[in-house]
Amino acid sequence: MTVDKSVLWTVIPAMAIGTYLIRFSFLGFLGATPLPGWLRRALRYTAVAVLPGLVAPAVLWPAATGGSPDPARLAAACATLIAGLATRSVLPSLAAGVATLFAVQALVS
Amino acid sequence: MTDPRGFAMAAFLRGARHSLPFFLVILPFGMLFGVLGTEAGLTMAEVVAFSLTVFAGAAQFAALQMMQDQAPVWAILATAMAVNLRLMMYSVALTPHLGAAPLGIRAIIAYFLVDQSFAVSVAEYTRRPGMTLPEKTAYFFGAVLPVMAMWFAANIAGARMGQAIPPEYGLDFALPITFLAMVGPMLRSRADVAAAVVSVLGTLALIRLPYGTGLLVAAALAMAAGVLVETLTRAKDTA
Numbered sequence: 001m002t003v004d005k006s007v008l009w010t011v012i013p014a015m016a017i018g019t020y021l022i023r024f025s026f027l028g029f030l031g032a033t034p035l036p037g038w039l040r041r042a043l044r045y046t047a048v049a050v051l052p053g054l055v056a057p058a059v060l061w062p063a064a065t066g067g068s069p070d071p072a073r074l075a076a077a078c079a080t081l082i083a084g085l086a087t088r089s090v091l092p093s094l095a096a097g098v099a100t101l102f103a104v105q106a107l108v109s
Numbered sequence: 110m111t112d113p114r115g116f117a118m119a120a121f122l123r124g125a126r127h128s129l130p131f132f133l134v135i136l137p138f139g140m141l142f143g144v145l146g147t148e149a150g151l152t153m154a155e156v157v158a159f160s161l162t163v164f165a166g167a168a169q170f171a172a173l174q175m176m177q178d179q180a181p182v183w184a185i186l187a188t189a190m191a192v193n194l195r196l197m198m199y200s201v202a203l204t205p206h207l208g209a210a211p212l213g214i215r216a217i218i219a220y221f222l223v224d225q226s227f228a229v230s231v232a233e234y235t236r237r238p239g240m241t242l243p244e245k246t247a248y249f250f251g252a253v254l255p256v257m258a259m260w261f262a263a264n265i266a267g268a269r270m271g272q273a274i275p276p277e278y279g280l281d282f283a284l285p286i287t288f289l290a291m292v293g294p295m296l297r298s299r300a301d302v303a304a305a306v307v308s309v310l311g312t313l314a315l316i317r318l319p320y321g322t323g324l325l326v327a328a329a330l331a332m333a334a335g336v337l338v339e340t341l342t343r344a345k346d347t348a
Contacts (some may be wrong), residue, residue, distance in 0.1 A: 011186065044195070064281040080289040
């Protein structure tokens with residue numbers, strides 16, 4: 001689905017400012033302020049806490065198939081994760097996912 | 110070579126050399142962002158403006174997906190900021206090394222604070238504790254230069270390609286695969302796995318909430334789960 005331009009031009013500047021402030025925070029003005037230990041620990045998990053949830057619905061109920069589970073997409077998601085755990089590296093994971101997606105799609109059709 | 114500027118230049122070049130291997134990851138991801146951006150209806154100028162002002166790949170991919178899903182703006186922004194919170198950790202960790210630089214320089218460093226420049230810089234500062242402030246600063250800028258150049262070049266190349274790829278080509282699953290490919294290598298400890306599992310189960314359980322809301326609640330729970338498992342693991346190790 002295409003992106004609404006008024007949404008896009010709200011999101012881009014707001015994200016730019018917000019992201020910059022996050023980066024500038026301690027380096028810029030909080031300097032020596034110690035971060036509470038629990039917060040420092042929590043921040044370490046932000047990416048693993050957001051990204052899996054973000055993809056889960058798209059993996060289980062892809063819009064392209066009208067929301068019904070699709071063997072090719074499920075297999076591709078599993079292959080991507082397994083390759084990531086096995087190789088500890090992003091590129092082989094990406095390759096495994098794409099190859100599995102196309103292979104299962106070709107087998108099914 | 111006793112000239113301090115000579116040392117700084119050497120540090121700058123060392124930084125650039127150390128971050129060159131990132132092209133393996135940055136080129137494909139940068140191109141993918143260009144392709145998926147144009148597939149989502151963005152012009153090349155919009156793709157470049159997005160990257161130039163935000164300069165945070167994972168959050169950009171997340172926002173792109175949510176904008177395509179017609180999520181409310183506040184949910185898109187909250188999710189993107191949540192993805193970017195790890196940058197605050199980087200800001201904290203660099204302050205002992207670069208906090209004494211002039212404010213103007215720190216303002217520029219902040220803009221260039223990305224996963225790659227942070228990772229190689231902290232590794233180098235730890236490896237060479239004798240580095241001076243100008244050397245550390247020069248190394249940081251050297252490390253981010255190739256990353257930035259490759260990211261923008263790849264964005265533009267990808268946007269060109271995206272305009273040539275017909276929309277029915279089935280790129281809908283490229284974003285989910287991209288996120289999963291980023292997540293897999295991040296799962297290094299039991300705490301990471303716990304956070305990821307809670308994130309998925311939480312989002313699915315809360316799917317009926319307004320779009321994006323369930324994800325944020327699940328992400329907060331997932332972070333708490335990560336901290337909890339980490340604390341428990343550590344308690345068991347020391348017992």
